[in-house]
Structure formats: C-alpha cells, structure tokens
Amino acid sequence: MLVTDLFRMSFHNLLLHKMRSLLTSLGVIFGVGSVIAMLGISEGAKRQALAQIEAMGIDKIIVYTQKPPVSGTSEGSANISMVETFGLTNVDLNHISRMDNVEAVTILRDARKKVNKGTTRLDVKLVSVTIDFLEESVSQMVQGRWFHPKDFESTLSVCVIGNAAKRRMFSLGERNVIGRNIYVEGAYFKIIGIAENFMGTQYSELGSPNDMIMIPKSTSDSLYGNYASITEGRQQRIQNVDHDVFMVKVRDTMHIDDTSKRISAYLTKIHRKVKDWGMLVPYDLLLQQEKTQNIFTIVMASIAGISLIVGGIGIMNIMLASVFERRKEIGTRRALGALKGDILGQFLIETVFLTTIGGFLGICVGLGISSLITFYTEMPTYCSLWSIMLSLLISSFVGIVFGTYPAWKAANQNVIEVLRSE
C-alpha cells in the first residue's frame, strides 16, 4: 500500500467522526495545553529573573554595606555612642580595587536624606555616584544629559533623577523638569537629566536607579562628607558610612568565583567584629536560578507526563473500541489483500494523527491560556518555539505509544471470525 494512500485513508477515517475524534483527543488537547501554559509561565518567570540578574551585570560582584544588627540589650544601650560607624570603608575600596582580577569599582553612597514632597516622605534616595554609574548600571538617559567629568571636579549642586523619582516628585503636567531645582534637606539640586533603567536592576538597600536622585560624588563629599545625621522620632543619631555599594567589575568572568571568595575572605577578616557588609554575585545567582529552574522543570515534566499518559490511555481506549466496531471492515480489507502491516499502519497513523492534531489544538489552547494569564495578572509568559516543537513531538510520541496496541490488535484480528460477525 502506498504511504500517501495510507495517510489519506487514516485522515478520511478521522473526519468521518469529527465529534468523536475531537472528544477523543480532549485529553491530549488539555494535557498539551497545560504543558504549554506552564512552560510559558515558568519560562516567563525565568526570563524575568535572569534579566534582573543579568542587569546587575554578569561580570560584577556587588558588595554592599549592611547596617549591623543592634546587639542592644538594656546594658548595651547605655553605651551606644551617638556616632555609629559601620560599612565599607575607603581602606576596603583601596584593597579591593588593587585585587588581581578587578578591573574597576563603581561606588555608590546613600546620603541618607529624606526626600519630601510637601510633607509626605517619598521613597526616593539621594545617592552619590561616580561617572561610570550610568553605563555600569545599564541605564539610559531619557531626557537631558548625564554628568560631565567637569561636574566631578566641581562641587556644583546638580543631579540626574531616575524616571520613577521624577514621577513621584512632580505632577503629571510637568513634562519638562530639566533646569528645575529640587530641595532635599537644606540643599537645592538642579536637575540636568532624567535616566531610566529598563532592566529592573536593584542594588540591595539602594533599590533601583529609577528611584534615585543621583548627585556627583564630589558634590556629596563636600556637602555631607561621610556623615549622615538621622532623626528617628526624638532621637538623633549620626551614621558614619564611607560607601554603600561597590560594583566590582572583574576582568575575567571565568575567575569571578575566586575573586568573590577573596573579597569575602578579606572582608570577613577586616570586619570581624560585626557583619556590616553583604555580597551578591549575580553570576552565582544565575547558576542558582538555573538550578532551581531545572528542579521546577522536572516537576513540570512529571505533571505533564501524567496528564499526557491519562490522555494517551483515553485514546487507547477509544481506539480499542474503534477496532472492535470496525472489525468487519478490517476482515474485508484483509480478504481483499491488505497486509497485516497495512492494517497496523492504518490504525497507528490514525492514532498519531489524532494525538498530533490534539497536540496542535493543545498548543493553541496553551498559548491562549498564557496570554490570558499575562493579560489579567501581568505575569510575563513566554512560549518558545522549542517548547511548541517539543509538545508536537511528544503528542505524536503519545500516539505511537498508545496507538501501537490497538493497531496491533486490529492487524491480528482473526479474519475468518470477523468476516462472519455482523
């Protein structure tokens, strides 16, 4: 029998019972649909997480100041001095910048000032930056300009604000705020540009560049030095912090592990009294994320596998019934010269058609579900071509696995018996 005839015949048979074919493949349709949707959700979440991690820079080690836990019991509290000194110091900066694999260190410092709009406190931080921060944080200017090297030689009160900070500080109508002054605890800063970070980067306690008012380090140093006075209720404290964040850029990502270990070892030794620092290696997070993702994928695959097995069993059931129902047709075909292989092929291809079409419909259902999820929950979903191809392949495979037994049964019907049956 010619292969084209075999395909035509099987397809013809499915179209004979459209409703039944559809109902039969429902199991596979929803199995594949949920697989696609779940893969879409997990892939979307993965991509979002990866993008955030990558935005911090795969070639970076982020070292940051952490306010040490107050060991304050009643006896200790009396001894707490008015000045709290903690965090990353200039000595640390010098040491780290001189390490082997370190190419550059970008430094950030939170001025620890309250940014208000009227009497409301805004979640905006006044941060001193170095000139390379824009590039290293993968941010872009959306309006105005970034700092000029000259801005770092002077102590001009200029600032670049993040887009989100701008929206918080100004009303919607105020489109162009370049050149305007903002007031932060006794100082005015002239806005020279608006920057935006599209990657969702977060720098530990400093948050996203979008929520920052960035001022040149030189300006900050002259205005505030390394001191910050903090008023909490009636208590006033002075915090002495040199630096809040080191963005350590490494030369060779291959050895990022060694470098991070060395930094960690160094800091552990120097800051051995209190743990006032933290470290974050995006590259490690990436590996971690991938590991978690793999576990997630295995779990998903098992669930998907079960749903496909259920779908497959349903199909096998219907195909067995179909073989019984069509046994006279099978007998007649055999009498007219069909080989066992022809009958086997006919039923097998029918089943594979059924599951593959089911798989195709399932992909449509899955894509629909994913886009609905994205629409209603704003959770990102991503359906890769890879997952679609895999689903189609798996659904065909299900057809082969669960179609073989009914097809074998069809091919091995006793011709004499089935011809006599009515």
Added chain:
Amino acid sequence: MNSKNNSAVVRLDNIIKTYHLATLDVPVLKGVNMAVWPGEFVGIMGTSGSGKSTLLNILGLLDTPTDGKYQLDGQEVQSFSDSELAVIRNLKIGFIFQSFNLFPHLTVEQNIEVPMVYANMPKRERIQRARELGERVRLGHRLKHRPNELSGGECQRIAVARALGNRPSFLLADEPTGNLDEKTSNQVMEFFHELNRDAKMTIVMVTHNPALENTFHRVIHLRDGRVVDRNGDPIMGGHSSMENSFGGHN
C-alpha cells in the same frame, strides 16, 4: 492428465482440515480433492456442517489446510506466509461476500478502488479502472454515490466490480444471493453468467440454495468433509474417481 494438472486454476489434493480444540480434534475436511478449470462456473453445495465454509476459507486463502496440497494457477500455496497469502488474495482471488461488505463511508468508485490500493496501483490508473469497472457492471452513473443509496442488487454488482479490480484468476463468491430477494437474486445470477460467458471469468460459488444447482456448469457436493457425488456417495481416492471429481465440463 499432466497438462490438465498444470492448467487448472484451482487444484486441491487431499485437503485435510482439523480444528484442535482443548480436549479433542475436530476433523472438518477429511481429504477433499477438486479442481476448477479456466472458464468454469462451479457451484460448491452442501448442508450446513458439511465443511463448506471451511473449504471456502481455504480456497480463499483465509485459512491454511492442516494437510494436503493447494495449487493456485500451478503454484503451491498451502505453506505460504501470512503476507504472501495476502498478496495472492489481492491479485488472484476476487472475493464476493453474502452481505456485500462494501465500505459504507466510501463512494462506489472508492469502494471499487480498494483492492487496487493494496496492489499499489497509482491513483490515476486506479480511478480509470474503477470507472471502467463501474461501467461494466452498468453502474457508471452511480460512481459518486454511497452504498446505502443503492439497492441490494446494485451493491452486489459493485462488489463484483471491486472483485475484478486486479484481474483475478477466479471469483470466489460466498452465497452472493443469500441476502437478496428472488427477483434480484435471479438478476445477479444472470449477471454472473454473463460475466462467465462474455469475459470467460472463472467463478466458484458457494451456496446452499438448491434452486441454483442447475445454473452451474458443475456442482461439487460436500458432505461431512468429503466430496460426494450427486447421490451422496463418497468419491474415494482412486485414480478414476478422482478424475471424475476433477472432471472438466467439456
């Protein structure tokens, strides 16, 4: 005898068929000798239980004999494998069933095509031949219809057209008029005769309808698993009597 031997379409030598049940062996055919010559219209008759159906299955290569020799067109086929048998069924035997066994979801034309599909005939050639055969059974105007839109007589003619698809050596008809009323039955029989007369088609028809007995060239009576003569006496294995049972009609 030798020349006759070689030219027989079907030749059975001492065919024995025994069904092995759990505790006992049931002999159904106990040594059947028969031959069918080209152009013959042979009836196989016998009461139920005579082994008629079993003989039919063996003739149609749906079943293999326990012992004996079956020559089809001079080729010994009793020990062929399942797929070899399927190929021979396809190419050399035209099956006609009591209940027509047409495929209800296929058109008349597609029904006629089925055996040609299994013979790997290219589609164009197949359609061409199906149309010719449709014309030949005088149903050329019905080619696009489905079997359930046809009368019983028409269905059986379609079944004959289907059987002729691969130019078989002989037609094997199993009670082809069993499901038809007398009038239609006569028409179908007339049609078979026409086919036999005009196209020199060899036909073997199994029936238990005594009314048809006189329409065959020759009748092979079967009783209790043996070929018997008209009076019901067994024709034993002797040379002359074998000749008798193989006997040609001319």
